Amino acid sequence: ETVAAPYIQGLADDALVYAQRLGEWISRAPQIEEDMALANVGLDLLGQARVLLTRVGELDGTGRTEDDLAYFRDEREFRNVHLVEQERAGFGFEMARLLTFASYQCELYAALRRSSDPVLAGVAEKALKEVTYHRDHATQWVLRLGDGTEESHRRMQEGLEAVAPYVAELFDDDETARAAAEAGVGVLPSTLRDAALGHVTAVVEEATLTEPGAPRWRSRGGRAGIHSRPMGYLLAEMQHIARSHPGASW
């Protein structure tokens, strides 16, 4: 089962960290309906993260709880991609990020319904509905913003450009993913790429936007615990209270 734990941890950390970023939007969205929608997406992701982290603690033999894993791991032990840890920026950036991430998660969970790990397969089954909604939500906004006003078109395009360097990492195959795929627990990220990005491309075109060219640089290493500058600050904020009271219950 040692191949399953680190693989699932990557998925769990993606969901947890993105939920954390979405939590920052609440009370800051462009309209109240959107405060609710982003809270909803965040809650779904947090729910996924909680079940997956609990599963990691069972599988890796440490018996750690979801909270042990969320609050008492250091930056180098987090396995999420860089996309989700980037600072909250404008709404255009957020919708570009959500469209990309949800499109990835749709393909991911669709495939993982056949995981040999029953918990992961169960999460995938339930989460697929959630992330399909997330993808639709982001799709609607990208269409509105791309094909809305001149300003919104420009800002949405900037959002796409800003997200572009973080896309490739979602589909990187690493040792962990290979082993998990081999064992039937996971799926090779590279196999999700065409379908996921196909959806993104279709939306971008319908929205009268332009797909960003190949970025000058691309993020790497999140799955190996190599993170970008915002991650340490995110963890400081997320973990500070829990770490200030070791052993306490809440």
Added chain:
Amino acid sequence: ETVAAPYIQGLADDALVYAQRLGEWISRAPQIEEDMALANVGLDLLGQARVLLTRVGELDGTGRTEDDLAYFRDEREFRNVHLVEQERAGFGFEMARLLTFASYQCELYAALRRSSDPVLAGVAEKALKEVTYHRDHATQWVLRLGDGTEESHRRMQEGLEAVAPYVAELFDDDETARAAAEAGVGVLPSTLRDAALGHVTAVVEEATLTEPGAPRWRSRGGRAGIHSRPMGYLLAEMQHIARSHPGASW
């Protein structure tokens, strides 16, 4: 000695928290000379904070070190004024804050040279030179910005307005200050007001700026551990690593 410790803690926390904010400027200042100058001010304040916190730990009978006090106290136990905990904003805001705070500290330390606490008197003697330099530095910038371009005049004026609600709190007399003044350890903040604000007013006028009118609201309660929103995040960032390794040496 119990009257001295909480009084000195307020002074120490002001210096510590402002040093923390100034640390955020380094590599973000308008020119390299200013990166150095703000680092310098921050270093002076950090130096003051370290000696004063160490003194608090001696006087309050807990034997806590400077690091115990900086890293292992919670928000409600910090006694700094709200002015210093506000988030880093524009350079105009920072110069308005520094002018105000340094003007206050100049009068404070001038008076505290006669403190009955020999450590506090010693810090005051040394720090008076430092904060006089800080005040001069801020004065020069407020003059340049106020009497520079139209844009800089406007931004500097906005900085003054943004700082205005936090000024009164510096000069609030509370029980702690009264007891410390009574005992000859401290000085009543209200007695520093005219001289400190006199300097600010003179600079504002020379800079062709306008003194902000009475603000609609004013900050209160920092010395009683009632802080504003940014404080918790500041502490999370400052304390996270230290709290992640309780008992470790660095």
Added chain:
Amino acid sequence: AAESGLFDDLIEADQRIEPRDEMPEAYRQTLIRQIAQHAHSEIIGMQPEGNWITRAPSLRRKAILMAKVQDEAGHGLYLYSAAETLGVDRAELLDRLHSGKQKYSSIFNYPTLTWADCGAIGWLVDGAAIMNQVPLCRCSYGPYARAMIRVCKEESFHQRQGFEILWTLMRGTEEQQEMAQDAANRWWWPSLMMFGPPDTGEAAQGGHTEQSMAWGIKRFSNDDLRQKFVDMMVPQAEKLGLVLPDPELRWNEERGHYDFGPIDWDEFWRVLKGDGPCNAERLTHRRAAHEEGAWVREAATAYAAKQAARERRGSAA
């Protein structure tokens, strides 16, 4: 012509007034002001707890808190919709909030300093809100009454969650207990102020209470509600093991109620007038979100117009 008589008949019979019914302009304006203020309070009320979403000390609590703040946004939406049935629109009401022309509950001008404040807000603030709101479920204006039924159901859920946060803290470490007690100390008096200034006895002076009561908008006086709240909370505080910060608080056998000490109305008026610890911060935060989102809302409007035009062209073809 007989319709203005209908309004009085409906009120008399304790029936609901519905949007299409004729109603006195003063009734309409009173309701708009009250419902809007209530909606604004829900929206501004997202901030003090929203402040803790990123720092909640367990994932379970984080999820509960996110859902709670989301509920508050939902309450704001129902209430703005209820106000809209009276002929104003949400954008206009938000403008009044942002310009300071309309108020929100002063309780949200206090800061949330520790995690325990999330418990105290749920327990005390939501508790006081429910006490104020339950009678509004029988308000004479139908849409408001129906919105309140939905809101109250969720609020009582939030109140239990707040109680549970404090319950857990009071059974935790010494630091956690101190945190809970400190939160209770800070939130107790402001929550008593939530019922508004005295509106009975000598202190009451020409408020809206009498008219609102006659119209079936208000059912109890501020002081009655406050007393009910105190009577409800004291035993809960005992159960929690919290000491409420009022040395004069004691059971009065004769009155059959708890006596409590005098409220600092100077503080109340000061905060109401804008000089509270967080007034400026709350409005600045809210305005910033609104202004930063303007381009998004404009885009949505423009897109909807384009879509409608496309559909017209489509059906014309």
Added chain:
Amino acid sequence: AAESGLFDDLIEADQRIEPRDEMPEAYRQTLIRQIAQHAHSEIIGMQPEGNWITRAPSLRRKAILMAKVQDEAGHGLYLYSAAETLGVDRAELLDRLHSGKQKYSSIFNYPTLTWADCGAIGWLVDGAAIMNQVPLCRCSYGPYARAMIRVCKEESFHQRQGFEILWTLMRGTEEQQEMAQDAANRWWWPSLMMFGPPDTGEAAQGGHTEQSMAWGIKRFSNDDLRQKFVDMMVPQAEKLGLVLPDPELRWNEERGHYDFGPIDWDEFWRVLKGDGPCNAERLTHRRAAHEEGAWVREAATAYAAKQAARERRGSAA
């Protein structure tokens, strides 16, 4: 007319060229490029460690770190001044940095992931910098040589501080030891790349090395400096108790040097071309500071002009 001969004579005699001396345009341009790149590296180099100022785990370390980053700013200033003696100005050089026309050391495109990275940067990166810079104290161009003397003195202080951070961690908790080892693992190879690509043997191809050596700007080949660095660091690593992440690292009795494994030059070129973990971030951060500060610099210029005019008027009166 004889002066172009003077330049060669001075170089021949290993004397210093000073700003007013005639010099070949290629010499001037080579120096401008090298000094500017060096200055840029100091300025960009403030970021990776600056990132830890607010989080340093003790106040003493926080103070040392603030002072160190401040020193880097100071080094940047000396170096820009040295470059200015060659007839360019700082604003122009900063523009070249911001537009990507001039580079800075690729080492600063790696992230600082833990506190131990502050130690590893001091120990390895400053160590490599010193190795590169000590020979520059004898550079043929006087102002550069003098700036380097000052810089090197401070850098060696920083290197000791970095060593001391790691020393403390390696004598600390198990987690601290792991943190230090992890930092060494990540910074070792990039620090070897700081000496640049091989410029001797078959691998060297038409670089500037030969000309720079002839001009007395460069004194040792990249490979020689790299070997000296390895030879110096291996015993220090042993003293620290750190395992350097190179299985091929071993003493070669015959050569009298440590052998070490192959360097991943693909990574070097990739990062140099802009695809490193932090290239975009470093430049974005730097540009943002510059752009946000534009109004301040403009104000300073305008104020200085007004003051000068006032003084003229004053002295004319």
